[in-house]
Amino acid sequence: MKITEEQVLSALRTVDDPDLKKDLVSLNMIENIIIRDQSIAFTVVLTTPACPLKEKIKSDCIKAIKKSLGEDLLITINMTSNVNTTRSQAINVLPSVKNIICIASGKGGVGKSTIAVNLAVELANQGAKVGLIDADIHGPSIPTMLGIKGKKPAVREIKGKNYILPYEINENLKVLSIGLLVDERQAIVWRGAMVTSAIKQFITDCIWGQLDYLFIDMPPGTGDVHLTMVQTVPVTGAIIVTTPQEIALADARKALSMFRMPSINVPIIGVIENMAYFTPAELPENKYYIFGNGGGKALADEYEVPFLGQIPLIQAIREGGDGGFPITMMEKNLANAAFEDIAQNAAREISIRNANNPPTEKVEILA
Template structure:
């Protein structure tokens, strides 16, 4: 009887939170062996009592098969590495927001997520734009359905995978042509399900592609998850900036207080593929900097409008994954600066708490 044998046995069981092999999970806090006595400490953040009970019996059953002579004791502890955080296995939750539709927010979210996965980070992406889900198309997953997995009595959806990313969207549940007709409380319920009832693995980043505006979905998100920060997307056009200011102000409200990591200016100019040195500022100039200055946050970068980006997205490929295209350097700049400002935010500010809104 030794620790290796016990860990290997625990590897036959799954962690009820992140689906990892239990013997390798960060929730396995300690294994102590003294003679025939084995003490195992499992540390979770407020694990459901029914799930805890089933996990306890599963662990005992598995261990007694290989060490029947042992006296096994399972100890459960509460582990809360961040204030009021139900997702300790997700290091950073990043909201991608905009004030109005049509600014390319989902394109920015897809390329940020895919670019970070390309750099070796573990990344997830939630398509929270329930009325207009575009992630299934952008990742080549139209008509794909998530599987359901039972872990210690808990029914969880498995995120779909593409290009090294873990993805969830209402577009994986409904038919592509089916209209989403839902009132506010039901919208919020779906967002909670995407956070709580999906078997997310341990992630460095979970991006949430929000719908435009400042409605029920945004409020549900900040009331459910401790959001590390938000990236606000705009075009240079004044009407887009005016609406983006409202989106930024929602995060800056004292009752919400989610840090804004920075601003991405999308469609900064149009560059024809046959004239790569030409720039046509069809939506004006300076909108991204204007918004960044107003919110007192960095401009993470400018991304030109290039037709190849749209055609790649229609074929399920984020542009950042294509090495030879006009937009790659601009996207890489945004990705590098976003990583930098997330790291700076985590070094200089306390972890974000889940928002408590009384009215």
């Protein structure tokens, strides 16, 4: 008996994307079905290349087809991705950027920049097109962390107007920091208006091209730059970074509450707990909760937002930052395993957010 495309589709209608909670056919995730006698090939288009459930979805598809059409079939599945978005080509600011994600915290020094850099590198490693803006104008640390201090981004003139080209770390990762445009020591004495206009330029006068994720490493707190960001461009969501101790959590609550304010209304993608515990190399089974235990998870629960995971306190993370060679660029080890998990969790929560929530509105006026 000849198998038809319709039979394959109806078998795949019984397979749900576990996160988006709909079947793969209704989600338009099945493409390119080819049937030759007893062999079936097709493509599954995931909503992120960093999908943690790739293998599960694949084996669920195989099981469903074998169950309804025959155990002896030869099934070949090609897994690709097309990152989902709520941003449309019709918007005038950064229309070809699918997701704009602020990395924020209340307190400084909790590891925002470290996490922004490593999330960006990790998602680029996994095949996403990623951009990274260092919006911490008063303490731009991204040039140091990526080893690109002193590199000058190119400028291109289009119709009499100058545009900045972000610095390309590799084919999947582009970066822009005020530290690349002016001397760091100069930026520190800038006045508020200059800071906000620099941030606006990073978004409106910079050629980012097609990006799946644009991460913004925010300054600590809840100040001017935050308001400028949400007024310049509709932000897809915010990731909150905290360390476990109470004074960091108290400030993280303020940051969460700011994004939640009805007049701002930026969805929270999740909370990351950094410096969660210390494990000495010679005692790999031991975990020392130097700053307290479980604070990040408790914060996520309190605000009913996803908890994206913990990153331990590891010397190599600090060395990677200071040395301009992020740990996620190194061979697989304990520390970058944590970043891999967190990057996948973040990508997953972004795609759930896009499937379930309307686009963020740009903030017009703030009372």
